[in-house]
Amino acid sequence: EGDLLYMPSALPGLSAAKASELLQQTDRLIKTVPEVESVFGKAGRAETATDPAPLEMFETTIQFKPRDQWRSGMTPERLVDELDRRVKLPGLANIWVPPIRNRIDMLATGIKSPVGVKIAGSNLADIDRIAQDVERIAKTVPGVSSALAERLTGGRYIDVDIDRATAARYGMNIGDVQSAVANLIGGENIGETVEGLARYPINVRYPREWRDTPAKLAALPILTPNGSQITLGTVATVKVTDGPPMLKSENARPSGWVYVDVRGRDLASTVADLQAAVSAQVRLEPGMSLAYSGQFEFMERANARLKLVVPATLLIIFVLLYLTFSRFDEAALIMATLPFALTGGVWFLYALDYQLSVATGVGFIALAGVSAEFGVIMLLYLKNAWDAKKESGKTGEADLVDAIREGAVQRVRPKAMTVAVIVAGLLPILLGTGTGSEVMSRIAAPMVGGMLSAPLLSLFVVPAAYLLMRRPRKSRR
Numbered sequence: 001e002g003d004l005l006y007m008p009s010a011l012p013g014l015s016a017a018k019a020s021e022l023l024q025q026t027d028r029l030i031k032t033v034p035e036v037e038s039v040f041g042k043a044g045r046a047e048t049a050t051d052p053a054p055l056e057m058f059e060t061t062i063q064f065k066p067r068d069q070w071r072s073g074m075t076p077e078r079l080v081d082e083l084d085r086r087v088k089l090p091g092l093a094n095i096w097v098p099p100i101r102n103r104i105d106m107l108a109t110g111i112k113s114p115v116g117v118k119i120a121g122s123n124l125a126d127i128d129r130i131a132q133d134v135e136r137i138a139k140t141v142p143g144v145s146s147a148l149a150e151r152l153t154g155g156r157y158i159d160v161d162i163d164r165a166t167a168a169r170y171g172m173n174i175g176d177v178q179s180a181v182a183n184l185i186g187g188e189n190i191g192e193t194v195e196g197l198a199r200y201p202i203n204v205r206y207p208r209e210w211r212d213t214p215a216k217l218a219a220l221p222i223l224t225p226n227g228s229q230i231t232l233g234t235v236a237t238v239k240v241t242d243g244p245p246m247l248k249s250e251n252a253r254p255s256g257w258v259y260v261d262v263r264g265r266d267l268a269s270t271v272a273d274l275q276a277a278v279s280a281q282v283r284l285e286p287g288m289s290l291a292y293s294g295q296f297e298f299m300e301r302a303n304a305r306l307k308l309v310v311p312a313t314l315l316i317i318f319v320l321l322y323l324t325f326s327r328f329d330e331a332a333l334i335m336a337t338l339p340f341a342l343t344g345g346v347w348f349l350y351a352l353d354y355q356l357s358v359a360t361g362v363g364f365i366a367l368a369g370v371s372a373e374f375g376v377i378m379l380l381y382l383k384n385a386w387d388a389k390k391e392s393g394k395t396g397e398a399d400l401v402d403a404i405r406e407g408a409v410q411r412v413r414p415k416a417m418t419v420a421v422i423v424a425g426l427l428p429i430l431l432g433t434g435t436g437s438e439v440m441s442r443i444a445a446p447m448v449g450g451m452l453s454a455p456l457l458s459l460f461v462v463p464a465a466y467l468l469m470r471r472p473r474k475s476r477r
Contacts, residue, residue, distance in 0.1 A: 007095045008095060036063070039061070116296075117293075125152075128153050135147045141274045141277060142273065143265030143270035144274070149259075150256055156243075162236045166234065166235050167236075170224045184222070188203065218238045219233060317369070334375040334376060340461060341375075363445060375457075386400060386403040426447050430445060
Protein backbone atom coordinates (compact mmCIF):
# COMPACT_ATOMS: atom_id res chain seq x y z
CA GLU A 1 0.00 0.00 0.00
CA GLY A 2 3.00 2.30 0.35
CA ASP A 3 2.23 3.20 3.97
CA LEU A 4 2.31 1.29 7.25
CA LEU A 5 0.24 1.27 10.42
CA TYR A 6 1.89 0.63 13.79
CA MET A 7 -0.71 -0.62 16.29
CA PRO A 8 0.87 -1.63 19.61
CA SER A 9 -1.19 -2.41 22.68
CA ALA A 10 -0.32 -1.96 26.34
CA LEU A 11 -1.82 -3.42 29.48
CA PRO A 12 -4.91 -1.74 30.98
CA GLY A 13 -4.58 1.00 33.55
CA LEU A 14 -2.28 3.20 31.47
CA SER A 15 -2.53 6.86 32.44
CA ALA A 16 -3.02 9.59 29.86
CA ALA A 17 0.39 11.07 30.69
CA LYS A 18 2.16 7.72 30.29
CA ALA A 19 0.28 7.01 27.05
CA SER A 20 1.40 10.37 25.67
CA GLU A 21 4.99 9.67 26.73
CA LEU A 22 5.01 6.23 25.08
CA LEU A 23 3.45 7.64 21.93
CA GLN A 24 6.14 10.30 21.62
CA GLN A 25 8.89 7.75 22.28
CA THR A 26 7.64 5.37 19.58
CA ASP A 27 7.23 8.25 17.11
CA ARG A 28 10.83 9.36 17.68
CA LEU A 29 12.18 5.83 17.29
CA ILE A 30 10.23 5.27 14.07
CA LYS A 31 11.45 8.58 12.63
CA THR A 32 15.09 7.47 13.02
CA VAL A 33 14.67 5.03 10.11
CA PRO A 34 15.94 6.81 6.95
CA GLU A 35 13.09 5.55 4.74
CA VAL A 36 10.38 7.14 6.94
CA GLU A 37 8.94 10.39 5.60
CA SER A 38 6.43 11.24 8.36
CA VAL A 39 4.90 9.75 11.51
CA PHE A 40 1.54 10.55 13.07
CA GLY A 41 0.36 8.75 16.20
CA LYS A 42 -2.87 8.57 18.20
CA ALA A 43 -3.53 7.08 21.62
CA GLY A 44 -7.02 6.10 22.72
CA ARG A 45 -10.22 6.82 20.87
CA ALA A 46 -10.92 9.49 18.30
CA GLU A 47 -13.75 11.99 18.64
CA THR A 48 -16.28 9.61 17.14
CA ALA A 49 -18.62 7.00 18.55
CA THR A 50 -17.47 4.49 15.93
CA ASP A 51 -13.96 4.17 17.37
CA PRO A 52 -14.25 2.78 20.92
CA ALA A 53 -10.51 2.31 21.38
CA PRO A 54 -9.11 2.20 24.93
CA LEU A 55 -6.31 4.51 26.01
CA GLU A 56 -3.78 1.69 25.90
CA MET A 57 -4.33 1.16 22.16
CA PHE A 58 -2.05 3.21 19.87
CA GLU A 59 -2.37 3.85 16.15
CA THR A 60 0.61 5.36 14.34
CA THR A 61 0.45 6.03 10.59
CA ILE A 62 3.86 5.84 8.89
CA GLN A 63 4.43 7.34 5.45
CA PHE A 64 7.53 6.23 3.56
CA LYS A 65 9.70 8.10 1.10
CA PRO A 66 9.60 7.14 -2.61
CA ARG A 67 11.23 3.78 -3.28
CA ASP A 68 14.14 5.33 -5.21
CA GLN A 69 15.20 7.12 -1.99
CA TRP A 70 15.49 3.89 0.02
CA ARG A 71 18.80 2.32 0.93
CA SER A 72 20.21 -0.20 -1.50
CA GLY A 73 18.72 -3.66 -1.01
CA MET A 74 15.98 -2.45 1.32
CA THR A 75 12.60 -4.17 0.92
CA PRO A 76 9.29 -3.61 2.74
CA GLU A 77 9.80 -6.84 4.69
CA ARG A 78 13.30 -5.81 5.83
CA LEU A 79 12.00 -2.36 6.67
CA VAL A 80 9.31 -3.78 8.97
CA ASP A 81 11.89 -6.04 10.63
CA GLU A 82 14.18 -3.06 11.25
CA LEU A 83 11.33 -0.98 12.66
CA ASP A 84 10.33 -3.84 14.95
CA ARG A 85 13.90 -4.13 16.25
CA ARG A 86 14.17 -0.40 16.93
CA VAL A 87 10.76 0.10 18.53
CA LYS A 88 11.06 -2.22 21.49
CA LEU A 89 9.53 -0.74 24.64
CA PRO A 90 8.60 -2.66 27.80
CA GLY A 91 4.87 -3.34 28.02
CA LEU A 92 4.12 -2.80 24.31
CA ALA A 93 3.24 -5.66 21.94
CA ASN A 94 4.12 -4.53 18.41
CA ILE A 95 1.85 -5.06 15.40
CA TRP A 96 2.77 -3.73 11.93
CA VAL A 97 0.00 -3.86 9.32
CA PRO A 98 -0.93 -2.11 6.05
CA PRO A 99 -3.57 0.57 6.83
CA ILE A 100 -6.24 -0.32 4.26
CA ARG A 101 -6.03 -4.06 4.83
CA ASN A 102 -6.16 -3.50 8.58
CA ARG A 103 -9.36 -1.45 8.32
CA ILE A 104 -10.99 -4.10 6.15
CA ASP A 105 -9.98 -6.83 8.60
CA MET A 106 -11.28 -4.88 11.60
CA LEU A 107 -14.59 -4.13 9.89
CA ALA A 108 -15.04 -7.78 8.90
CA THR A 109 -13.76 -9.58 12.01
CA GLY A 110 -12.87 -6.96 14.63
CA ILE A 111 -9.30 -8.32 14.75
CA LYS A 112 -6.46 -5.89 14.05
CA SER A 113 -3.72 -8.53 13.75
CA PRO A 114 -3.26 -11.27 11.12
CA VAL A 115 -4.51 -13.89 13.58
CA GLY A 116 -6.93 -13.48 16.45
CA VAL A 117 -8.11 -15.98 19.04
CA LYS A 118 -11.60 -15.36 20.43
CA ILE A 119 -12.48 -16.94 23.76
CA ALA A 120 -16.15 -16.81 24.76
CA GLY A 121 -17.88 -17.89 27.96
CA SER A 122 -19.99 -16.71 30.86
CA ASN A 123 -17.32 -15.98 33.48
CA LEU A 124 -14.95 -13.06 32.87
CA ALA A 125 -12.27 -14.45 35.19
CA ASP A 126 -12.18 -17.76 33.30
CA ILE A 127 -12.07 -15.98 29.94
CA ASP A 128 -9.20 -13.78 31.13
CA ARG A 129 -7.26 -16.78 32.45
CA ILE A 130 -7.66 -18.76 29.23
CA ALA A 131 -6.73 -15.72 27.12
CA GLN A 132 -3.49 -15.23 29.06
CA ASP A 133 -2.70 -18.94 28.68
CA VAL A 134 -3.19 -18.64 24.90
CA GLU A 135 -0.95 -15.54 24.87
CA ARG A 136 1.80 -17.42 26.69
CA ILE A 137 1.54 -20.41 24.34
CA ALA A 138 1.43 -18.27 21.19
CA LYS A 139 4.74 -16.61 22.05
CA THR A 140 6.44 -20.02 21.86
CA VAL A 141 5.14 -20.87 18.36
CA PRO A 142 7.66 -20.32 15.51
CA GLY A 143 6.58 -17.47 13.24
CA VAL A 144 4.73 -15.53 15.96
CA SER A 145 6.42 -12.15 16.42
CA SER A 146 4.11 -10.88 19.18
CA ALA A 147 1.00 -11.91 21.09
CA LEU A 148 -1.16 -9.95 23.52
CA ALA A 149 -4.37 -10.93 25.29
CA GLU A 150 -6.90 -8.27 26.16
CA ARG A 151 -7.22 -8.07 29.92
CA LEU A 152 -10.77 -8.48 31.22
CA THR A 153 -9.73 -7.84 34.81
CA GLY A 154 -7.49 -5.25 36.40
CA GLY A 155 -9.51 -2.11 35.79
CA ARG A 156 -9.70 0.45 38.62
CA TYR A 157 -12.84 2.46 39.23
CA ILE A 158 -13.98 5.12 41.70
CA ASP A 159 -17.12 3.75 43.34
CA VAL A 160 -19.36 6.34 45.00
CA ASP A 161 -21.93 4.54 47.19
CA ILE A 162 -24.61 7.10 48.11
CA ASP A 163 -26.39 6.81 51.46
CA ARG A 164 -29.99 7.61 50.52
CA ALA A 165 -31.21 8.18 54.07
CA THR A 166 -28.40 10.58 54.98
CA ALA A 167 -28.79 12.46 51.69
CA ALA A 168 -32.54 12.80 52.31
CA ARG A 169 -31.92 14.41 55.70
CA TYR A 170 -30.03 17.16 53.86
CA GLY A 171 -32.80 17.54 51.31
CA MET A 172 -30.89 15.79 48.52
CA ASN A 173 -31.85 12.88 46.29
CA ILE A 174 -29.68 10.49 44.26
CA GLY A 175 -29.67 12.79 41.22
CA ASP A 176 -28.47 15.77 43.25
CA VAL A 177 -25.51 13.84 44.66
CA GLN A 178 -24.62 12.32 41.29
CA SER A 179 -24.67 15.76 39.64
CA ALA A 180 -22.37 17.09 42.36
CA VAL A 181 -19.98 14.14 41.88
CA ALA A 182 -19.88 14.75 38.11
CA ASN A 183 -18.98 18.39 38.67
CA LEU A 184 -16.39 17.57 41.33
CA ILE A 185 -14.51 15.03 39.23
CA GLY A 186 -15.23 15.95 35.62
CA GLY A 187 -15.84 19.68 36.00
CA GLU A 188 -18.46 21.79 34.26
CA ASN A 189 -18.38 23.76 31.03
CA ILE A 190 -19.18 27.41 31.71
CA GLY A 191 -18.61 28.81 28.23
CA GLU A 192 -16.35 28.68 25.20
CA THR A 193 -13.60 30.72 23.60
CA VAL A 194 -12.96 31.31 19.91
CA GLU A 195 -9.35 31.09 18.70
CA GLY A 196 -9.28 31.75 14.97
CA LEU A 197 -11.56 29.21 13.34
CA ALA A 198 -11.54 26.86 16.35
CA ARG A 199 -13.84 26.90 19.38
CA TYR A 200 -12.61 25.61 22.73
CA PRO A 201 -14.81 24.90 25.80
CA ILE A 202 -14.00 26.57 29.12
CA ASN A 203 -14.13 23.92 31.85
CA VAL A 204 -13.96 24.63 35.58
CA ARG A 205 -13.09 21.90 38.08
CA TYR A 206 -10.99 21.32 41.17
CA PRO A 207 -7.20 20.98 40.76
CA ARG A 208 -5.89 17.43 40.31
CA GLU A 209 -4.16 17.40 43.70
CA TRP A 210 -7.56 17.95 45.39
CA ARG A 211 -9.13 14.87 43.80
CA ASP A 212 -6.40 12.28 43.24
CA THR A 213 -7.30 9.95 46.17
CA PRO A 214 -10.62 8.63 47.55
CA ALA A 215 -10.00 10.44 50.86
CA LYS A 216 -9.54 13.79 49.10
CA LEU A 217 -12.65 13.19 47.00
CA ALA A 218 -14.66 12.45 50.14
CA ALA A 219 -13.46 15.75 51.65
CA LEU A 220 -14.64 17.88 48.69
CA PRO A 221 -17.49 20.27 49.58
CA ILE A 222 -20.95 20.15 48.02
CA LEU A 223 -23.91 22.48 48.48
CA THR A 224 -27.29 21.30 49.73
CA PRO A 225 -30.57 22.75 48.41
CA ASN A 226 -30.93 24.93 51.55
CA GLY A 227 -27.51 26.50 50.94
CA SER A 228 -25.50 24.70 53.62
CA GLN A 229 -22.14 23.13 52.80
CA ILE A 230 -21.26 19.52 53.52
CA THR A 231 -18.58 17.13 52.27
CA LEU A 232 -19.15 14.33 49.80
CA GLY A 233 -18.12 11.83 52.45
CA THR A 234 -21.08 12.92 54.58
CA VAL A 235 -23.64 11.46 52.15
CA ALA A 236 -21.56 8.82 50.31
CA THR A 237 -18.72 6.34 50.68
CA VAL A 238 -15.89 6.81 48.16
CA LYS A 239 -13.61 3.88 47.38
CA VAL A 240 -11.59 2.36 44.53
CA THR A 241 -12.85 -0.99 43.27
CA ASP A 242 -11.57 -3.54 40.78
CA GLY A 243 -13.49 -4.35 37.59
CA PRO A 244 -13.14 -5.14 33.91
CA PRO A 245 -11.35 -2.38 31.95
CA MET A 246 -13.52 -3.15 28.91
CA LEU A 247 -16.43 -5.46 28.13
CA LYS A 248 -16.80 -7.21 24.79
CA SER A 249 -19.54 -9.51 23.64
CA GLU A 250 -20.07 -11.48 20.46
CA ASN A 251 -23.29 -13.34 19.68
CA ALA A 252 -24.61 -12.17 23.06
CA ARG A 253 -21.72 -13.87 24.93
CA PRO A 254 -18.89 -12.17 26.83
CA SER A 255 -15.61 -12.70 25.00
CA GLY A 256 -11.91 -11.97 25.21
CA TRP A 257 -9.51 -11.65 22.29
CA VAL A 258 -5.85 -12.51 21.82
CA TYR A 259 -3.99 -10.62 19.08
CA VAL A 260 -1.25 -12.63 17.33
CA ASP A 261 1.14 -11.12 14.78
CA VAL A 262 2.85 -13.46 12.30
CA ARG A 263 6.05 -12.67 10.35
CA GLY A 264 8.67 -14.73 8.57
CA ARG A 265 6.43 -17.76 8.15
CA ASP A 266 3.28 -18.61 6.23
CA LEU A 267 0.01 -18.05 8.05
CA ALA A 268 -1.43 -21.53 7.56
CA SER A 269 1.41 -23.52 9.14
CA THR A 270 1.80 -20.99 11.97
CA VAL A 271 -1.88 -21.22 12.88
CA ALA A 272 -1.78 -25.01 12.56
CA ASP A 273 1.06 -25.16 15.12
CA LEU A 274 -0.77 -22.66 17.34
CA GLN A 275 -3.97 -24.70 17.22
CA ALA A 276 -2.08 -27.88 18.07
CA ALA A 277 -0.28 -26.23 21.01
CA VAL A 278 -3.46 -24.63 22.37
CA SER A 279 -5.43 -27.88 22.05
CA ALA A 280 -2.72 -29.77 23.95
CA GLN A 281 -2.14 -27.25 26.76
CA VAL A 282 -5.42 -25.36 27.30
CA ARG A 283 -8.46 -26.92 28.94
CA LEU A 284 -11.67 -24.97 28.49
CA GLU A 285 -14.29 -24.79 31.20
CA PRO A 286 -17.79 -26.14 30.41
CA GLY A 287 -19.74 -23.65 28.30
CA MET A 288 -16.64 -21.93 26.90
CA SER A 289 -15.59 -21.82 23.24
CA LEU A 290 -12.43 -20.87 21.35
CA ALA A 291 -12.28 -19.72 17.72
CA TYR A 292 -9.58 -18.38 15.38
CA SER A 293 -10.25 -15.25 13.36
CA GLY A 294 -8.55 -12.42 11.47
CA GLN A 295 -6.87 -12.91 8.10
CA PHE A 296 -6.74 -16.61 8.93
CA GLU A 297 -10.53 -16.67 8.74
CA PHE A 298 -10.43 -15.20 5.22
CA MET A 299 -7.72 -17.68 4.24
CA GLU A 300 -9.81 -20.60 5.49
CA ARG A 301 -12.76 -19.46 3.40
CA ALA A 302 -10.55 -19.00 0.35
CA ASN A 303 -8.96 -22.43 0.84
CA ALA A 304 -12.41 -23.98 1.10
CA ARG A 305 -13.29 -22.42 -2.24
CA LEU A 306 -9.98 -23.50 -3.79
CA LYS A 307 -10.65 -27.08 -2.70
CA LEU A 308 -13.64 -26.94 -5.03
CA VAL A 309 -12.14 -24.75 -7.75
CA VAL A 310 -8.88 -26.67 -8.28
CA PRO A 311 -10.43 -30.14 -8.79
CA ALA A 312 -13.14 -28.60 -10.96
CA THR A 313 -10.48 -26.85 -13.06
CA LEU A 314 -8.49 -30.06 -13.52
CA LEU A 315 -11.65 -31.98 -14.41
CA ILE A 316 -12.61 -29.38 -17.02
CA ILE A 317 -9.10 -29.51 -18.50
CA PHE A 318 -9.28 -33.31 -18.71
CA VAL A 319 -12.71 -33.25 -20.36
CA LEU A 320 -11.53 -30.71 -22.94
CA LEU A 321 -8.42 -32.80 -23.62
CA TYR A 322 -10.51 -35.91 -24.12
CA LEU A 323 -12.85 -34.06 -26.48
CA THR A 324 -9.80 -32.83 -28.42
CA PHE A 325 -7.94 -36.14 -28.82
CA SER A 326 -10.82 -38.62 -28.40
CA ARG A 327 -8.34 -40.89 -26.62
CA PHE A 328 -8.17 -41.48 -22.90
CA ASP A 329 -4.45 -42.30 -22.86
CA GLU A 330 -3.42 -39.07 -24.62
CA ALA A 331 -5.60 -36.94 -22.35
CA ALA A 332 -4.18 -38.76 -19.32
CA LEU A 333 -0.64 -38.13 -20.63
CA ILE A 334 -1.17 -34.36 -20.60
CA MET A 335 -2.74 -34.46 -17.13
CA ALA A 336 0.09 -36.62 -15.77
CA THR A 337 2.69 -34.09 -16.89
CA LEU A 338 1.08 -31.13 -15.08
CA PRO A 339 2.76 -31.78 -11.68
CA PHE A 340 6.19 -31.78 -13.36
CA ALA A 341 5.40 -28.47 -15.03
CA LEU A 342 4.49 -26.90 -11.68
CA THR A 343 7.88 -27.70 -10.12
CA GLY A 344 9.43 -24.60 -11.70
CA GLY A 345 6.85 -22.41 -9.97
CA VAL A 346 7.52 -24.10 -6.62
CA TRP A 347 11.29 -23.60 -6.87
CA PHE A 348 10.85 -19.99 -7.97
CA LEU A 349 8.64 -19.28 -4.94
CA TYR A 350 11.35 -20.82 -2.76
CA ALA A 351 14.01 -18.63 -4.37
CA LEU A 352 11.94 -15.49 -3.78
CA ASP A 353 11.07 -16.58 -0.20
CA TYR A 354 7.35 -16.31 -0.96
CA GLN A 355 4.94 -18.23 1.24
CA LEU A 356 2.03 -20.26 -0.11
CA SER A 357 -1.09 -18.13 -0.19
CA VAL A 358 -4.31 -17.63 -2.09
CA ALA A 359 -2.49 -15.40 -4.58
CA THR A 360 0.15 -18.04 -5.34
CA GLY A 361 -2.63 -20.62 -5.65
CA VAL A 362 -4.26 -18.51 -8.35
CA GLY A 363 -0.89 -18.30 -10.11
CA PHE A 364 -0.51 -22.09 -10.06
CA ILE A 365 -4.01 -22.53 -11.53
CA ALA A 366 -3.04 -20.22 -14.40
CA LEU A 367 0.26 -22.08 -14.82
CA ALA A 368 -1.60 -25.39 -15.06
CA GLY A 369 -3.67 -24.00 -17.92
CA VAL A 370 -0.60 -22.76 -19.81
CA SER A 371 1.24 -26.04 -19.22
CA ALA A 372 -1.74 -28.02 -20.52
CA GLU A 373 -1.78 -25.79 -23.60
CA PHE A 374 1.93 -26.46 -24.22
CA GLY A 375 1.33 -30.19 -23.94
CA VAL A 376 -1.71 -30.14 -26.22
CA ILE A 377 0.08 -28.31 -29.03
CA MET A 378 3.15 -30.53 -28.71
CA LEU A 379 0.98 -33.65 -28.83
CA LEU A 380 -0.81 -32.36 -31.94
CA TYR A 381 2.51 -31.78 -33.71
CA LEU A 382 3.69 -35.28 -32.77
CA LYS A 383 0.46 -36.86 -33.98
CA ASN A 384 0.53 -34.95 -37.26
CA ALA A 385 4.14 -35.96 -37.91
CA TRP A 386 3.40 -39.62 -37.14
CA ASP A 387 0.24 -39.60 -39.27
CA ALA A 388 2.27 -38.19 -42.18
CA LYS A 389 4.80 -41.01 -41.80
CA LYS A 390 2.09 -43.65 -41.74
CA GLU A 391 0.43 -42.21 -44.85
CA SER A 392 3.73 -42.63 -46.70
CA GLY A 393 3.92 -46.27 -45.60
CA LYS A 394 6.61 -45.81 -42.96
CA THR A 395 5.34 -47.54 -39.82
CA GLY A 396 8.50 -48.94 -38.22
CA GLU A 397 9.92 -47.99 -34.83
CA ALA A 398 12.71 -46.00 -36.47
CA ASP A 399 10.09 -44.11 -38.46
CA LEU A 400 8.19 -43.38 -35.23
CA VAL A 401 11.34 -41.97 -33.63
CA ASP A 402 12.02 -39.80 -36.68
CA ALA A 403 8.43 -38.53 -36.68
CA ILE A 404 8.58 -37.64 -32.99
CA ARG A 405 11.93 -35.89 -33.44
CA GLU A 406 10.59 -33.96 -36.43
CA GLY A 407 7.40 -32.91 -34.63
CA ALA A 408 9.27 -31.84 -31.49
CA VAL A 409 11.85 -29.80 -33.42
CA GLN A 410 9.08 -27.90 -35.21
CA ARG A 411 7.84 -26.68 -31.80
CA VAL A 412 11.16 -25.26 -30.57
CA ARG A 413 10.97 -21.83 -32.19
CA PRO A 414 7.23 -21.19 -31.58
CA LYS A 415 7.61 -22.30 -27.97
CA ALA A 416 10.61 -20.03 -27.42
CA MET A 417 8.61 -17.10 -28.78
CA THR A 418 5.61 -17.96 -26.60
CA VAL A 419 7.73 -18.24 -23.45
CA ALA A 420 9.54 -14.97 -24.22
CA VAL A 421 6.26 -13.10 -24.66
CA ILE A 422 4.75 -14.54 -21.45
CA VAL A 423 7.86 -13.77 -19.37
CA ALA A 424 8.15 -10.26 -20.85
CA GLY A 425 4.53 -9.60 -19.94
CA LEU A 426 4.83 -10.94 -16.39
CA LEU A 427 8.19 -9.44 -15.36
CA PRO A 428 6.81 -5.89 -14.87
CA ILE A 429 4.12 -7.35 -12.61
CA LEU A 430 6.63 -9.49 -10.72
CA LEU A 431 9.08 -6.61 -10.21
CA GLY A 432 6.47 -3.90 -9.60
CA THR A 433 6.54 -1.86 -6.39
CA GLY A 434 3.33 0.15 -6.60
CA THR A 435 0.05 -0.25 -4.74
CA GLY A 436 -1.18 -3.85 -4.93
CA SER A 437 2.18 -5.22 -6.09
CA GLU A 438 2.42 -7.47 -3.02
CA VAL A 439 -0.50 -9.55 -4.30
CA MET A 440 0.15 -9.25 -8.03
CA SER A 441 3.79 -10.34 -7.74
CA ARG A 442 2.72 -13.52 -5.94
CA ILE A 443 0.26 -14.31 -8.72
CA ALA A 444 2.95 -13.77 -11.36
CA ALA A 445 5.76 -15.66 -9.57
CA PRO A 446 4.46 -19.22 -10.22
CA MET A 447 3.87 -18.31 -13.87
CA VAL A 448 7.41 -16.97 -14.35
CA GLY A 449 8.97 -19.96 -12.59
CA GLY A 450 6.77 -22.35 -14.53
CA MET A 451 8.01 -20.90 -17.81
CA LEU A 452 11.35 -22.55 -17.01
CA SER A 453 9.98 -26.05 -16.45
CA ALA A 454 6.81 -26.27 -18.56
CA PRO A 455 8.52 -25.69 -21.96
CA LEU A 456 11.29 -28.17 -21.14
CA LEU A 457 8.68 -30.67 -20.07
CA SER A 458 6.74 -30.41 -23.31
CA LEU A 459 9.95 -30.58 -25.39
CA PHE A 460 11.46 -33.64 -23.71
CA VAL A 461 9.01 -35.51 -21.46
CA VAL A 462 5.92 -35.40 -23.70
CA PRO A 463 7.76 -36.74 -26.81
CA ALA A 464 9.42 -39.48 -24.76
CA ALA A 465 6.11 -40.50 -23.19
CA TYR A 466 4.41 -40.44 -26.60
CA LEU A 467 7.14 -42.72 -27.96
CA LEU A 468 6.47 -45.24 -25.19
CA MET A 469 2.75 -45.09 -25.90
CA ARG A 470 3.06 -45.62 -29.67
CA ARG A 471 6.02 -48.02 -29.74
CA PRO A 472 5.00 -51.54 -30.79
CA ARG A 473 4.45 -53.88 -27.86
CA LYS A 474 7.25 -56.25 -28.85
CA SER A 475 9.74 -53.38 -28.88
CA ARG A 476 8.30 -52.08 -25.63
CA ARG A 477 9.02 -55.39 -23.95
